[in-house]
Amino acid sequence: MNKTILYYTSNHEDPVFEQKIIDSLLENCGNLPIVSVSQKPIKLGQNVDLTTTEETLITTNDLDKYDLNSDGKTNAADNVIILQNLGKNPKNTRADINEDAVVDQKDLDLMSQKLKELGSQ
Numbered sequence: 584m585n586k587t588i589l590y591y592t593s594n595h596e597d598p599v600f601e602q603k604i605i606d607s608l609l610e611n612c613g614n615l616p617i618v619s620v621s622q623k624p625i626k627l628g629q630n631v632d633l634t635t636t637e638e639t640l641i642t643t644n645d646l647d648k649y650d651l652n653s654d655g656k657t658n659a660a661d662n663v664i665i666l667q668n669l670g671k672n673p674k675n676t677r678a679d680i681n682e683d684a685v686v687d688q689k690d691l692d693l694m695s696q697k698l699k700e701l702g703s704q
């Protein structure tokens with residue numbers, strides 16, 4: 584049976600620490616092929632960099648979730664949609680950001696938090 588070493592790391596650790604692990608892996612791997620999976624490119628065997636796929640996807644989905652009128656921007660206009668849909672059984676179910684079946688202060692808080700993050704407030 585063929586064996587492969589799979590090294591999974593965020594690669595956001597202290598570079599000295601990461602390098603120590605890499606060095607000791609290389610020292611001990613013999614002739615086994617190494618596949619490294621990381622969230623930042625890493626020079627170790629065959630590297631799979633997750634930043635180009637997963638992280639980007641998550642960010643996009645997260646933004647879409649707050650872009651209630653789907654105009655590609657998350658701003659005060661989306662906050663207004665939450666205000667218009669306050670209460671149970673909202674007309675626009677997307678206004679229920681935390682998906683607890685009611686549009687209330689919690690959703691407004693989440694939105695204002697997001698807007699602050701985006702720097703549009």
Ligand SMILES: [Ca+2]
Pocket residue numbers: 649650651652653654655656657658660661
């Ligand atoms: Ca919008």
Ligand SMILES: [Ca+2]
Pocket residue numbers: 679680681682683684685686687689690
């Ligand atoms: Ca809610």
